[in-house]
Amino acid sequence: MNDILSAFSVVFSFNAMLMICLGTLAGVIIGALPGLTVNMGIALLMPLTFSFQGMTGILMLLGVYCGAIYGGSISAILINTPGTPASAATILDGYPMAMKGEAGRALGLSTTSSMFGGIFSTICLILISPLLAKVAVGLSAPEYFALAVFGISIITSVSSQSIVKGLMGGCLGLAIATVGLDPMTAGFRFTFDSVYLMGGISFVPILVGLFAFSQGMISMEDNFRGGENRKVQVAIKRILPTWLDLKRVFPTQLRSSVIGTIIGAIPGTGGDIASYISYTEAKRWSKHPEEFGHGSIEGTSAPEAGANAVSGGAMVPLLTLGIPGDGATAIMMGAFMVQGLSLGPLLFTEHPVEVNTIFIGLMVANIVMGCIGFAGLRLSTKIMDVPRRVLVPVILTLCAVGSYSVNHTMIDVFVMMAAGVLGYVLIKLDFSMSPIVIGIILGPMAETNLRRTLAMSNGDYSVFFTRPICLTFLVIAVFTLFIPIVGPRIWAWWKKRSGGPVLSQANSPE
């Protein structure tokens, strides 16, 4: 009880509340601006949090995370352009509603549904994660290695275009993480007598470069390709949803929140999948399926509730097992590590106040998100009109200042720029950035526990196959690794066998 009260006092302190509000506001703005992603927002603001004492910085990032997922719906509804991939399904009915002169109603419903989904998933997180952590508390080195392998295996799921390139990106992340002191012997590896490299390559400048600097370069390119911002051309009248609307969409919100929470808890999935499944299920269960695609209020609510419910769901494996479910949570995990919090089952016994602070903070962030959503909708529409020629210099300046602020060395700034250019080229070559981050974050955990296990077993690998939990995680990892590769082929074969239309990767319209 004392832990919960202490956590309340942390979250409801003036500084923490201010940071949650600022973080959420920044998240909503970043999410609402097409082209700026959730990952970029968290990466860009993460260095800022290191100057904060205690959990304040983490609370701010939770605000950015929640706000950015929601913010994407604003541009989806108003200008038919999703601010984030998770809002792509919101376009299907949100924009038709706006075209019918119901932009305010659509925005109000999306805000309510986002808040509902976020709060619902946070409650699930509070109920489920301590139980899961209790089960996981007896894990030792072999199980931790298997967990790390499981975490790394989600690379195939988060690789957007090519699985092989995703795995290459993961290896690149693992390779970057090997530079510096050896975790077991403290000997130097790949340091080339450089004092800077002896401490390892700081991952914050790499993250900022890969997610934010590269995005700045892409925006620069888009600016000259003639892709200027689309202007908001719809009028916003009533924003607060009516009681009748709320009553009608409540079952949809509840169903979508359950879907989003479950999907969020599965590593390798994300808000985009949750929102599309939520939309499909909403249509299937709706009494008015004919309205879908023409401005259905259920069609607008379902994707938003599903996408925002992912935030709490994704925190379950992150907090209990130390496994990031996607790029955003991988970056957040890095922020936790910098704050000295090592995520995993021991977090719940060693840092109970911090865990409760995260629970309460996530809940508050979702409520603040709703308040900012309703209060600042008209302002958000103005923000979407900000041209790229203003945004790009701001992003690039923040990248430099943020990278510098971590270790107060200019080398980090140049490392960030090199990572940014590399990221830009890799994106052009169909690489995803998330696998690189997952490799950097989970590499040391995998290496340390693998070598520790082999040291304990005198080099005997059978130890990984004789421990049930370890074996279970390894089997799940193999499935996670190969399902995105084999799954589409099996599906195509099954459809062909049953006589249905085949739409495999090879012959899809894409």
Next chain:
Amino acid sequence: MKKYNLVVAAVSVLLGLLIIYLSRNLAGWDENGVPGENYWPSIIAYLFVGLGIVQFLEVWLSPHKNIDKTVDLGSAVVRKAYLAAFVSVIYGALLTAAGFVIATLAFVPTMNLLMGERRWWASALLAVGVVGVIYVFFALVFNTTLPTSVFFE
């Protein structure tokens, strides 16, 4: 895309070989069967080589995959993006030499003009705004150190 996929495959294999070469002097397994410093880098190196070979095979076995997809790494607009990166590197050097305020007051209008802004006063206003907001938030509110000139350290 096919050409670039082959380049990616070659780079992956070369990266793997480079890691093997660089880790040649690191400690291997000891007499008790405990893995040394080169154990993990070697695994990564072999993964790079293996993935490079898989990438080669993918291009070879599925030559029509992504055949319509083009990779633009050298057009005029892409060169503008490289130019932005180059200007940023100069900004980095200027940060070291002149500190945050002066360097940013020069960098923001330069980037703004580079992106097509023709109103000099708008660029100047943006520069002052960016410097002001970042200074207030980073230095005053969050107590973060901003880059200072080496001449004033």
